[in-house]
Amino acid sequence: METNTDNSAVGGEYLTFTLGVEEYGMDILKVQEIRGYDAVTAIANTPAFIKGIINLRGIIVPIVDLRIKFKLDKVDYDQFTVVIILNLASRVIGVVVDSVSDVLTLSIEQIKEAPMLSAALDTRYILGLGTVEQRMLILVDIERLMSSRDMELMEEVVA
Numbered sequence: 001m002e003t004n005t006d007n008s009a010v011g012g013e014y015l016t017f018t019l020g021v022e023e024y025g026m027d028i029l030k031v032q033e034i035r036g037y038d039a040v041t042a043i044a045n046t047p048a049f050i051k052g053i054i055n056l057r058g059i060i061v062p063i064v065d066l067r068i069k070f071k072l073d074k075v076d077y078d079q080f081t082v083v084i085i086l087n088l089a090s091r092v093i094g095v096v097v098d099s100v101s102d103v104l105t106l107s108i109e110q111i112k113e114a115p116m117l118s119a120a121l122d123t124r125y126i127l128g129l130g131t132v133e134q135r136m137l138i139l140v141d142i143e144r145l146m147s148s149r150d151m152e153l154m155e156e157v158v159a
Contacts, residue, residue, distance in 0.1 A: 011108040012124050014039060014130065016101040016137055017084065020072045025130055034100055037081040040152075056085065064146070065096040088143045103149065104137070106130045124140065138149040 014025035040052035040063045049069040054061050063083060067075045080099040085092060114126040123143040131139035 011106055011111065013103055013105050014137065014139060015024070015084070015103055017082075018095040018099050018101065019067050019070055019097055020074070020138075023135060024097075024136050025060045025104065025106075025131060025139045026084075026142040029101055030142055032087045032092065033086040035075055035085060035094075036151070037083055037096060054083075054094065056092065058096075059092050061085065061092050062092050063094040063096060067096065067098065086142060088146055091146075093146055095146075104130070104132055106137075106139075114138075 013028040015028045015031050016023055016025045018024070036054050038054065040054050043050065046052075049065050051063040051065050054063060065075065074124040079087045081096060082097055082100050084100065085094050111128045111130050111131065114123050123139050127139040127141050130139050
């Protein structure tokens with residue numbers, strides 16, 4: 001079986017966060033800051049997963065709710081809900097998650113290739129599965145996800 005090398009995870013530090021009952025990880029180097037969830041300014045005619053925009057020290061930042069994007073059943077905003085501010089290819093984007101857990105260092109041996117499940121499940125944004133003791137993390141290629149075709153709408157929001 002051929003491996004897609006530009007979509008495979010490498011060892012390093014990952015910020016772990018939760019969406020529903022699943023735990024995810026993203027490259028810590030993409031994270032600019034972590035903030036509590038605050039009110040956003042809604043923008044008309046945007047997909048439901050684009051919550052709106054915030055003004056972050058003079059920078060207009062689109063806010064994407066990953067819980068809605070990943071079609072989770074229940075999306076509640078509570079004291080644990082946070083926004084991870086990302087710096088991706090000189091664009092600043094915020095993503096809403098249920099909570100942030102910690103920063104983990106994963107070796108390449110702790111990362112397994114994501115299984116091919118079905119054509120209905122889009123695994124293009126999954127780098128692999130990280131294992132730490134009894135925990136399993138879904139490692140997300142956050143830059144690929146945010147620059148994907150359906151996310152290009154964010155460019156229109158901030159333009």
